[in-house]
Amino acid sequence: MIGGGISGVTAAWELRRQLGPEAAITVFEAYDRLGGKLKTVDFADGPVDMGAEAFLTRRTGLDAIIREVGLADQLRVPSGLPSGFFADGHLVSAPAHTVMGIPAHGADVADLVSVETAARIDAEPDAAGLDWTPGTDINVGELVRSRYGDEAVQRLVSPMLGGVYSSSADDLGLRATVPDLAAEFDALAERDGTVHLATAVQRMLDRRAVAAEKQRESGTAPAPAFNTLATGYRELVRQLARAADADIRLNSQVESVSSWQGGYWLEPFGQFDAVIVATPAPTAAVLLQDVVPHAATRLDRVQLASSAVVGMRFATDEGLPRRSGVLLGSDAPTHAKAFTFSSRKWPHIADRGGAFVRASFGTLRDPGLLDADDETLIGYAVEDLATVTGASLRPVETFVQRWWGGLPCYGVGHRRLVDGVRAAVAEVDGIAVAGAVFDGVGVPACADTGRAAATKIVADLGAR
Numbered sequence: 001m002i003g004g005g006i007s008g009v010t011a012a013w014e015l016r017r018q019l020g021p022e023a024a025i026t027v028f029e030a031y032d033r034l035g036g037k038l039k040t041v042d043f044a045d046g047p048v049d050m051g052a053e054a055f056l057t058r059r060t061g062l063d064a065i066i067r068e069v070g071l072a073d074q075l076r077v078p079s080g081l082p083s084g085f086f087a088d089g090h091l092v093s094a095p096a097h098t099v100m101g102i103p104a105h106g107a108d109v110a111d112l113v114s115v116e117t118a119a120r121i122d123a124e125p126d127a128a129g130l131d132w133t134p135g136t137d138i139n140v141g142e143l144v145r146s147r148y149g150d151e152a153v154q155r156l157v158s159p160m161l162g163g164v165y166s167s168s169a170d171d172l173g174l175r176a177t178v179p180d181l182a183a184e185f186d187a188l189a190e191r192d193g194t195v196h197l198a199t200a201v202q203r204m205l206d207r208r209a210v211a212a213e214k215q216r217e218s219g220t221a222p223a224p225a226f227n228t229l230a231t232g233y234r235e236l237v238r239q240l241a242r243a244a245d246a247d248i249r250l251n252s253q254v255e256s257v258s259s260w261q262g263g264y265w266l267e268p269f270g271q272f273d274a275v276i277v278a279t280p281a282p283t284a285a286v287l288l289q290d291v292v293p294h295a296a297t298r299l300d301r302v303q304l305a306s307s308a309v310v311g312m313r314f315a316t317d318e319g320l321p322r323r324s325g326v327l328l329g330s331d332a333p334t335h336a337k338a339f340t341f342s343s344r345k346w347p348h349i350a351d352r353g354g355a356f357v358r359a360s361f362g363t364l365r366d367p368g369l370l371d372a373d374d375e376t377l378i379g380y381a382v383e384d385l386a387t388v389t390g391a392s393l394r395p396v397e398t399f400v401q402r403w404w405g406g407l408p409c410y411g412v413g414h415r416r417l418v419d420g421v422r423a424a425v426a427e428v429d430g431i432a433v434a435g436a437v438f439d440g441v442g443v444p445a446c447a448d449t450g451r452a453a454a455t456k457i458v459a460d461l462g463a464r
């Protein structure tokens, strides 16, 4: 195993499950700790995650893993407080009726955009249809700008997508980041021959409303969209590593992988029967260049977006809005791109007293801010928090975490790129890949790629 993030550690765990106690499993991790983009920091009143801090529940695999490694009692649900947007100097509620910030009607986003933009959104179905060929892809920023104008990109869609990918809408492809909308375009083009953005979004919202109605009728409360762990992600990584019972080699960077006597040679560590590469895409490209060159050339095209998180603990929550967080438009007068009001979002953090806030900085096109020293980043976080809340809050404890190359950028054609990588790797015996570049950047998606990679290796070994 190369890479000790959640993808690699889950793959090691799955290998152990499938291969049993006799298998020799080794995890090489370049850094001095496991977890990769999962990092839990101990503040004076308890642990807080400084990388990923939640996970979507729609994909159920991670929940199952958490239960299987004995952490079910650590699962926590959010308070349900709404998140907000900051626009024109005001904090407003996040619009309820959009698809990743893309509305079907101007009235649904009237608090966030000008009257002109709202009118343009309403007029979109009367404009000429989009030129759409089913199965193709499009840049999200260009799509929304061409139909609704630039303000909708800056104030609605980029903040939403930026919160997930640390990239603006102009760097992301629709097929990989809003796949259901791309599929809706395909369906409309095949059915009517004409595609309008507002129509496609409305159809998705209608389906969502029908599903919500069915849920209401069934009498079951909808499950929260995301969960977290009271102990932070650190405990999950620990438990997975423990159950994987692998030989964990920290501070061990693998430099290359080459075929060697029916197996693989990992430089400088030696020979192994099979290898799972679970590193970020550019590193995976280097590691795969000899053994799966067609995968390597594709992975090499993936850019990484860097970001920073400033964690701030406050003695009091006075002045902190009753929201779970706030997204800042790319035209907002702030350095930060988002705030998570952790003690509002998570009751178990609120129970500690005081308040906790995470400020997020940086996007793919704007990594320069990360060169600022800690004091400057903390200063920006405090200043921006005052701009957004109107209250002057002073932290009693802070932590600055920089995530160089934190997230892969899912650009136009990303799905096809990933399919190409997978097809190339499938042909090679004893090699598998996992990680955030494949099926979504979220922790559940990464864990799923780890399990699938382990399953391929077990099948390859079985076939030998």
Ligand SMILES: Cc1cc2nc3c(=O)[nH]c(=O)nc-3n(C[C@H](O)[C@H](O)[C@H](O)COP(=O)(O)OP(=O)(O)OC[C@H]3O[C@@H](n4cnc5c(N)ncnc54)[C@H](O)[C@@H]3O)c2cc1C
Binding pocket: 002, 003, 004, 005, 006, 007, 008, 028, 029, 030, 031, 034, 035, 036, 037, 038, 050, 051, 052, 053, 054, 055, 056, 252, 253, 254, 255, 278, 279, 280, 283, 307, 309, 403, 406, 407, 434, 435, 436, 437, 441, 442, 443, 444, 446
């Ligand atoms: C700031 C931030 C917030 C996020 N928030 C959320 C969230 O709330 N919810 C969510 O679901 N997801 C979130 N994510 C995304 C999620 O955390 C990541 O996509 C996921 O953790 C990536 O896991 P991974 O194992 O694929 O990669 P990584 O975590 O990058 O792990 C790869 C590992 O490989 C190691 N490595 C690299 N090269 C080598 C080598 N040559 N030899 C040995 N080891 C090597 C690295 O040191 C690293 O430890 C967030 C990400 C960031 C950056």
